[in-house]
Amino acid sequence: MSAWGTMRRTLLPARSAGSLSWLAHRLTGIALALYLVPHFVSIHSALGGPAAFDRSLAALRGPIFRAAEYLLVGAVAFHLFNGLRIIAIDFLNVTGQQRLLLWLALAATAAVLAAASVLFLPGILGLP
């Protein structure tokens, strides 16, 4: 098998909705785990006192950071709702409802993103 084929099979064992959600759960999980480090570094500026902390927060208010935060909220929402779906499948007798639960997780993620866009889009677009 080619290197590309091996990589594709490793990342996406089957071309199905379940397999895609498994991959998306992993990717959002890795992204969120990595995000913890800069997030903690940012909070750590509190050790420098109020002025240093406020400067650190002010640096994160530009459109690029707002767009990144919006994507982060989307990643949290998908990981959260898909995680609840996984827990439901693990502990409740709902294996037959996997597809419905996946659609519910995606709908809940879309709802969070739609609501969050009201808060984030003005900042991303540089509107007052």
Added chain:
Amino acid sequence: MEPRRGRRTEVWNWLLQRVTGLFLAYALAVHLWAVHVVSQDQLTWATITARLRDGNAWTIYYSLFVPAVVYHACNGLWGIALDYGPALRLRRWIGLGLWGGATALLIYGYYGLRPLLGGA
């Protein structure tokens, strides 16, 4: 690692991943709501400390939230690493790096939060 003990640890990690996941579903919703909706992104030292020092509830919340999120993240990465079946020697190094990194991140996180919570 002795196989039986390793399997037992994996079962505990599997269970704790779900327990922390359930808790984080609540804790992250509270965190995002407090930061982006209540504070309307007007985050400053003054607004954050006013919230966090308003009673002991936020101290208790962060005492649970920080270890839960660090454990969940580290255990998730550990589970992904194990899925690819690393050799025992590599597995030990990955484990050492991940759990050592998680412990360091936990201490670092608490240390950074203390001034906001009113600690010296």
